[in-house]
Amino acid sequence: MQSKPIALKILDVVSIIVLAISTYLALFFAPTELVMGQVQRVFYFHIGTAWVGMLGFIIAAVSGVAYLITKDMRWDRFEVAAVEVSTVFFFLTIVLGSIWARPAWNTWWTWDPRLTTAAVTELIYIAYFMLRQGIDDPEKRARFGAVYTLLGGVSAPITFMVIRLFRTIHPVIVGAANANQEKMSMNGDMKIAFFFALFAFTVIFVDLIWHRIRLGSLEDKVEQLKLKVSM
Amino acid sequence: MENTPDTSTYMIAGFAVSFITMGIYIVSLYIRSLNLKRDIETLESMQDEKPKSQK
Numbered sequence: 001m002q003s004k005p006i007a008l009k010i011l012d013v014v015s016i017i018v019l020a021i022s023t024y025l026a027l028f029f030a031p032t033e034l035v036m037g038q039v040q041r042v043f044y045f046h047i048g049t050a051w052v053g054m055l056g057f058i059i060a061a062v063s064g065v066a067y068l069i070t071k072d073m074r075w076d077r078f079e080v081a082a083v084e085v086s087t088v089f090f091f092l093t094i095v096l097g098s099i100w101a102r103p104a105w106n107t108w109w110t111w112d113p114r115l116t117t118a119a120v121t122e123l124i125y126i127a128y129f130m131l132r133q134g135i136d137d138p139e140k141r142a143r144f145g146a147v148y149t150l151l152g153g154v155s156a157p158i159t160f161m162v163i164r165l166f167r168t169i170h171p172v173i174v175g176a177a178n179a180n181q182e183k184m185s186m187n188g189d190m191k192i193a194f195f196f197a198l199f200a201f202t203v204i205f206v207d208l209i210w211h212r213i214r215l216g217s218l219e220d221k222v223e224q225l226k227l228k229v230s231m
Numbered sequence: 232m233e234n235t236p237d238t239s240t241y242m243i244a245g246f247a248v249s250f251i252t253m254g255i256y257i258v259s260l261y262i263r264s265l266n267l268k269r270d271i272e273t274l275e276s277m278q279d280e281k282p283k284s285q286k
């Protein structure tokens with residue numbers, strides 16, 4: 001295994017710094033929201049994790065297509081990394097949303113269209129790992145995984161768009177809300193915390209994906225060695 | 232004017248969950264990496280010993 005590249009070491013440090021800044025902005029810099037109070041501060045992490053979660057699912061679908069065209073296993077490693085990191089972040093999005101919902105909606109969970117599609121998306125990607133676990137042949141596993149992420153990738157834009165297509169209690173953050181919906185308004189300092197959280201989680205996402213790809217290379221090496229030893 | 236509710240407990244819970252989840256994931260990456268490196272060492276040594284035993 002090659003030693004950790006200097007660029008990755010720098011990215012590790014940058015990730016820690018941007019996470020610290022984002023936490024500071026969310027906790028101390030952004031003003032307290034008058035209606036919801038302090039719990040609104042988790043919104044910055046909620047949106048940041050949702051953004052990278054959905055981004056990763058789209059990236060995984062694109063990687064799946066790239067694998068099907070090229071049959072290059074590097075695309076498979078990239079796909080697995082994107083799905084795994086995004087599944088972790090999307091889990092966080094759902095949990096943070098639930099924590100915010102308790103004081104805001106007086107319930108931890110409701111089968112609202114946005115919450116339902118988010119839960120279904122998360123379950124689709126948990127099932128992705130179960131599918132891969134069940135296939136021994138690496139090429140077959142990569143092919144099935146690629147097709148699965150391509151189909152699963154549809155759930156990300158559906159989850160994003162659902163609050164614009166159906167009547168829902170989930171507030172609209174990005175874009176215009178229709179007459180039945182609540183639009184979350186932000187002042188200048190809130191916008192700074194919001195956009196910095198998006199940036200910070202993107203940096204952390206890239207860093208974790210890089211680490212996960214390196215782990216995937218080790219997994220492939222172990223698989224190849226096991227094959228050689230058993231022959 | 233309506234008073235702002237005290238929802239600090241939920242805020243603390245939210246940030247705690249965020250850091251704990253990210254921490255667990257980073258530790259899991261590290262542990263899996265260590266285990267795989269150990270597996271590679273073992274398998275390479277088994278591979279080196281294989282030709283000797285075949286002689």
